[in-house]
Amino acid sequence: MAEIKLENSSSDQLSRAIEGISRRELLKKGGKAAAVVTVSSIFSPFFIRTARAATKTLSFWQFYAPNGASGLQSKWFVDCVAAWNATHDVKVELQYVPNNEYMNGTKLQTAFASGRGPDIFIISPGDFLRYYNGGVLTELTPHMEEEAKKDFFPNVMETRMVAGKIYGLPMEVEPMAMFYSVKAFDEAGLSEKDVPKTWDQFLEMAHKLTKGNRFGCLFETTPGYYQTFTWYPFMWQGGGDIATPDGKKSAFNSPGTVQALKFWQDTIKQNVASRNYLGGGVWDVVANLGSGYCAMQNVGIWAVSALRENAKDFQYGVFPLPVPPGGTPKSDLGGWSFVANAKGQNPEAAAKFCVWALGSMQEDSIQRVVDWCTKAKSDVSPRKSALERGTAAGGYSSAPMKMFKDEIFPTGRGEPRVPPEVYKTISDSIQACQLSGADPKKTAEQGAQQIDSFLAGYTGAPLL
């Protein structure tokens, strides 16, 4: 409570005004004065607020709840900020925003629109263009050593860079794969050796695994940005893409896109995939795979730590995404990164913080990335040095983590950054085919037209 003080200036005026109003309205000559006292006394002592952060304190918004289920993760943030504050004049203050509100809510947008955005915050590649084009991302490159720049994997950095300059430092890499339930496999007389390599095998397998109250497989069904993220690798496998390499024209209308749309449609048409999910979403492995709702689930590497923490006894396996005939294995690399607000109180200090935390060659900076990726969570490290160190410490020795690091991560492509209008078009295309039974070929054509007409008037940083 030390930071709470009575505000004297404007709020007092307001409270006087309110007292005035209530007095005028309530006062009946000589009577009912008691009511006035009550009303005004309710107000006046409560114009308290936290002392406005001095310009020396930077706010850092993120969505890992203090305590709670993600205890290790929020502790990592707390430790990180404490270490910085112990050695720097400009302090950083953690500010927690609940997950859903952070990603889909109004809180961040309202803060930015009113010029009060956080000084430091975290974003995923899908949001990069929104903030970059809005001019609120600070360039981090000037604060980075040459060696450190090279320490980050290039396929991870691409979508956080514009014209060779770095605007965000990833704390994690989260590739997508398929998780399966060993129990469901056993019941269907299948084993690890039967793991499907192609789409056809996968569908066949899903049929065998669909039984009673269990679906054979599960892909994301909720419209929006996460669904497109999970769907991209299937498009890439057959050579499809959102836009041409220069980002000027749509490349969406291609055989690769059409077959990927059709593949997801087939899983629904053949009744082997659910149109719905349990828990928070299809990213939620415990609620779906863990509960026995499905036998195979399309989910990312974070599921390893989710299962480790919340379903310890659950037996599962991981395999890379199956490929279409003649396709190449692909995965999508998600993950969040630290960014500094260029319109904040002190962009330079904020940028220094980001680099100090995740992107310097200092011992503690590297170790921080190792800790996040192997202890707090289960992720591939975005830095070569941290990946080596994490491997040496046994962070990737379990079968699923080894699979992710050695087989899936190398086939990965950074999560695309596209303007919201473009992902909305792609999301609508997926939804139409998957759940409404629309014709994939026509849908891809229409989607491509919409993307083209958007790109014609688009002037922001290139799509990737």
Place this chain on the structure above:
Amino acid sequence: MDREKAPVFRVSRWMLVFSTATLAIITASPLVWMVSASFKQPNEIFNSSLLPNHPTLDNFRYVFTQLPFLRYILNTFFVAGTITVIALLFHSMAGYAFARLRFPGRETIFLIIFSTFLVSLQVIIVPLFILVQKMGMVNTYAGLIIPVTFNAFGIFLMRQFYLGIPPDLQEAAIIDGASYWGIYWNIMLPLSRPILSALAVFFFLVNWNAFIWPLTITTNQDLWMVQLAIASFQGQYSAAWNYIMAASVVVAMPTLVLFFLFQRQLVESIKTTGIK
């Protein structure tokens, strides 16, 4: 009166009791799942059995130990309670004026006020936030209370109610020499107890369950309201549903008790007193 009815009526009365009870239980049944889930172990949440196999109180313990839940409940009580009291007073005053007093431009002004009801909070949230920020109310109870106290819904509801009160009542009072404030305070307010109870329940609930505004206006967790806590439980990576449901039960309980206590006021017969 009812007791004097013929025996035939008694049979149909029991039919009525039976059907009301059945309908009420069906209506509330989805919430049984919520209550049941709040007593379940994490691994049981998604199995289809309605009752927990191994009931546990751990979820409730967790809810209270992981977050200062009691503080959030008290915050919410204070904020929702204050808004309700102020709103009841102001809205009944305005509602009375619109219904029973004649003045030039009455209908137009009422329509203008009503038109503020046509936008949702999301539409005005950015300018509203800037305004409230300029007034220095970010991270204050005042910021949680004042901006959301005023709304056209309450005025409209009170107006419709006062329209139903026979005008002769007011005329008689004026002839007796009563002031307008006197009429409002001594006649109209006591008459409107049922509708005020209804409005009190609505306002308290709406503000008890408020989410977007408290989230926007506070960054200090000491000022959090209960729905922020629930959203926070819900926002964890591995959705801890047993905790969400336990928190929801804790949060819903006070309001349900409040409703139970208030519902008697809602049907208090008023028309038998004062008017023939």
Place this chain on the structure above:
Amino acid sequence: MDDQARLSVDGLEPPSGGGARRRAVQRRGRTYWTRSRKEALAAWLFILPDFVGLLIFVAVPMALSLSLGFFSVDGFGGYKFIGLANYNRMFHDPLFLESIEVTVVYVVCLVPGLYVTGLGLAMLVRQRIPWIGVWRSLFFMPYVVSLVVIALIWKVLLIDKIGFINQMLELVGFQGRSWLGDPKLALGAVLAVTIWFLMGYYMIIFLSGLQEIPREYYEAAKIDGANPWAMFTNITLPLLRPTSFFVILVSTVAAVSGSSAFDLIYVMTNGGPANSTSLAVFYIYEQAFKFNNYGYAAAMASSVVVILLAITVALFALTRGGRFHLG
């Protein structure tokens, strides 16, 4: 009594007003302060607190927000005047037009649904039967729980195969459906949940409206030998007009721009499957807070407000301000 004496001296005791105003009253004497002037002054003072509050905290932000419809706004401080471009775009945006269609279906089903269920329940729980407080509370219970949690619960109850609803259907020999996953069914499912959630709320409004109808009317009708249906159509419905007017108007506005519709869809379907539950309010939200098109969102919101206002004005004109024959 002291109160009484003072009241009769002043004739009008304005509910407030400083000494200055009162002195003015006395100076000018009773000729200026005719009864209608006094009444108007009193009315203004009664309305003032709400009027000022609404002006500052709703009307001003509303005017600011809606005027953004003429600008291109990026949400990071960039504004550019673009005239009617946003409005023009609206008419060529198939997603917006689709969302209007969805909204119309939603309103047309929701408003009568709530009217019938709300009034029905109110008639039911108005009876004096044992434990009536408990039954009322049970009907009202859904409304007590936060919408987000309600949406989560129904998602589980409606889920494919293992959801409670589908299990029940299969038990009686029907085939389970994907209530929230099938574009043909999702809006219906959302509507049913919305009615279930809100009916207790409207039950209370009707209940307090019913209380206003003097019991004597029914007793007189009973003596005349009227049956229950005749009493309902000849006494209850006509005397319930101000309440009905309120319910219809409020539920229409709530269905178009209200948070109950928004929150449920936000959690249950996120506008899907295939945009089948993308209400206008949801699409506007998406454009503003997800796509950072605040200007475009403001243009759409203004149009929705104008449509609602037109409906309101029409309803007011038709019913003489919701007074009907009583005013």
